[in-house]
Amino acid sequence: MNGTQTAGEVMDTPSVETGIVLRTGRMTGSRLLRAYLTEAKYESLRMLRAPAFAIPFLGLPVALYLLFAVLLFGDAMRNDAKAALYTFTGFDVLGVMGPGLFGFGITLAMEREQGLLTLKRALPMPAGASLLAKLLMAMLFGAVVTVTMLAAAPTLGHLPISAGQCLALAAVNILGAMPFCALGMFIGTRMSGKAAPAIANLFYLAMIYLSGILLPMPKSMAAIALVSPAYHLDQLAFRVLGAASQGPAWVHVAILAGVTLALTAISVRRLARVG
Amino acid sequence: MNNECLAELSGVSKRFGKIVALDGLDLEVRRGELLAVLGPNGAGKTTAISLLLGLRQPDSGTARLFGQLPLRVETRRQVGVMMQEVTLAPELRVREHIDLFASYYPDPLSADAAMEMTDTMALRDRPYGKLSSGQKRQAQFAMAICGRPKLLFLDEPTVGLDIQARELMWATLRQLVEEGCSIVLTTHYLEEAESLADRVAVLAKGRMVASGTVSEIRAHVVRKRISCATTLAADEVATWPEVQSVSRDQQRLHITASHAETVVRRLLAADEDLEELEVRRAGLAEAFTELTQEAVS
Numbered sequence: 001m002n003g004t005q006t007a008g009e010v011m012d013t014p015s016v017e018t019g020i021v022l023r024t025g026r027m028t029g030s031r032l033l034r035a036y037l038t039e040a041k042y043e044s045l046r047m048l049r050a051p052a053f054a055i056p057f058l059g060l061p062v063a064l065y066l067l068f069a070v071l072l073f074g075d076a077m078r079n080d081a082k083a084a085l086y087t088f089t090g091f092d093v094l095g096v097m098g099p100g101l102f103g104f105g106i107t108l109a110m111e112r113e114q115g116l117l118t119l120k121r122a123l124p125m126p127a128g129a130s131l132l133a134k135l136l137m138a139m140l141f142g143a144v145v146t147v148t149m150l151a152a153a154p155t156l157g158h159l160p161i162s163a164g165q166c167l168a169l170a171a172v173n174i175l176g177a178m179p180f181c182a183l184g185m186f187i188g189t190r191m192s193g194k195a196a197p198a199i200a201n202l203f204y205l206a207m208i209y210l211s212g213i214l215l216p217m218p219k220s221m222a223a224i225a226l227v228s229p230a231y232h233l234d235q236l237a238f239r240v241l242g243a244a245s246q247g248p249a250w251v252h253v254a255i256l257a258g259v260t261l262a263l264t265a266i267s268v269r270r271l272a273r274v275g
Numbered sequence: 276m277n278n279e280c281l282a283e284l285s286g287v288s289k290r291f292g293k294i295v296a297l298d299g300l301d302l303e304v305r306r307g308e309l310l311a312v313l314g315p316n317g318a319g320k321t322t323a324i325s326l327l328l329g330l331r332q333p334d335s336g337t338a339r340l341f342g343q344l345p346l347r348v349e350t351r352r353q354v355g356v357m358m359q360e361v362t363l364a365p366e367l368r369v370r371e372h373i374d375l376f377a378s379y380y381p382d383p384l385s386a387d388a389a390m391e392m393t394d395t396m397a398l399r400d401r402p403y404g405k406l407s408s409g410q411k412r413q414a415q416f417a418m419a420i421c422g423r424p425k426l427l428f429l430d431e432p433t434v435g436l437d438i439q440a441r442e443l444m445w446a447t448l449r450q451l452v453e454e455g456c457s458i459v460l461t462t463h464y465l466e467e468a469e470s471l472a473d474r475v476a477v478l479a480k481g482r483m484v485a486s487g488t489v490s491e492i493r494a495h496v497v498r499k500r501i502s503c504a505t506t507l508a509a510d511e512v513a514t515w516p517e518v519q520s521v522s523r524d525q526q527r528l529h530i531t532a533s534h535a536e537t538v539v540r541r542l543l544a545a546d547e548d549l550e551e552l553e554v555r556r557a558g559l560a561e562a563f564t565e566l567t568q569e570a571v572s
Binding site: 039124 | 351354358
């Protein structure tokens with residue numbers, strides 16, 4: 001390096017692939033977009049390559065659905081369209097919940113604990129790229145679960161679903177990953193890597209049993225379900241598949257959006273303050 | 276190298292509860308230099324770097340990176356970082372990790388170019404989780420340089436490396452400095468600072484106790500070391516003026532003296548059969564020990 005070179009000269013020198021040291025600090029829009037997409041690509045790839053994560057969250061919902069709706073209670077489902085739909089949406093919502101809650105929550109807690117988040121704060125990672133990548137990963141997993149469930153329902157599950165309903169359900173599932181990601185982020189910003197799986201499980205199991213998505217709730221306890229995002233997503237799934245939901249759709253959408261925004265705001269604030 | 280300052284701490288203090296990590300520290304990194312930050316454990320080296328990177332805020336004083344607040348993303352696009360304790364996704368391959376880090380920068384090296392430069396091509400398709408700790412450091416080094424940074428922060432980069440890998444990293448660091456990259460390196464290995472650094476900053480208890488070139492730091496210690504094969508008794512030599520300490524191992528006598536020339540003359544006069552005479556100026560290690568001990572006491 002020329003010792004008398006000024007900062008201005010350095011900035012104006014064109015960049016060359018062979019040079020080791022950067023000549024310009026400007027990031028074009030396409031490079032910025034590429035940074036967000038690369039982060040999302042590798043976040044998804046790493047989760048798909050982790051068998052302990054990918055196999056249960058991609059395979060389990062459809063496997064459980066087939067077990068209950070085909071093997072164990074196939075005959076009953078054939079004669080009871082409402083029960084068939086109820087079982088389908090229950091496992092469908094279960095499939096959407098897991099990747100967000102666990103994939104977002106546990107990974108974030110581990111990354112905080114293991115210094116990766118600190119390193120990324122020191123690097124010029126675009127704002128929110130890591131969080132957005134986790135959201136897109138959960139949406140991708142949600143989409144794969146939707147495809148497997150939709151492949152199983154009309155063929156083995158004797159549940160007729162139109163092409164339009166398929167698309168609507170895919171949209172509900174993909175967007176429906178957001179509140180569970182927000183809940184995962186809430187856990188991930190507060191818990192250690194060791195505690196996060198236990199707490200995520202606690203929320204997961206509580207939501208499965210207290211939302212009435214798999215087992216109907218006794219009337220006396222039905223009100224508890226109203227505070228659970230899983231219940232509201234289940235109601236939206238019912239609606240797009242042609243059944244009546246309890247209460248108008250916009251209420252469910254508003255509650256899911258509210259939960260997402262509130263938990264995201266609290267978590268982002270904590271990440272900025274505490275790390 | 277010139278005197279343009281790329282990163283600077285001015286009068287910075289930082290406490291963690293009752294512990295004073297930094298106490299009115301001034302530190303600057305100049306364009307084109309390799310600055311080695313030395314100090315015993317708990318001296319404040321990592322805290323100083325984290326303030327320069329904007330990861331922590333000073334209680335008082337200011338931290339500047341390229342004349343700006345360190346947290347601005349535009350500023351950080353000119354910086355490469357290798358941290359001491361970080362765990363990366365074990366499922367991703369080394370090439371993929373470099374590709375991800377490179378995506379944060381406006382005009383990075385390709386992953387392959389970064390691996391060639393750091394001699395890590397053999398690790399290209401290995402999952403990060405399957406690497407040894409030394410190989411992980413090598414991969415992290417490739418990630419730190421892939422953005423073609425103007426300023427590189429390396430926190431203990433050669434810990435866990437074998438001798439060959441360490442020599443290779445040193446060669447790459449020299450090449451980077453030649454190309455105009457400025458480097459801040461914290462290290463416990465004094466020979467690393469001795470071999471690479473244009474300037475050394477010695478920290479102890481959160482303060483700068485010495486700063487300068489390696490020779491300037493060494494000059495803080497006026498003592499010299501004399502060793503020779505002699506039959507003279509250690510007890511006798513220890514009584515001579517200017518002799519500070521004497522020890523014997525088998526045939527050789529090791530003497531520390533404030534004025535070596537006088538002691539050498541007297542040694543030669545006292546023992547005509549004296550052989551294998553060596554006189555050595557204090558190394559960085561002795562200077563470092565003396566400087567930090569003074570600061571602590």
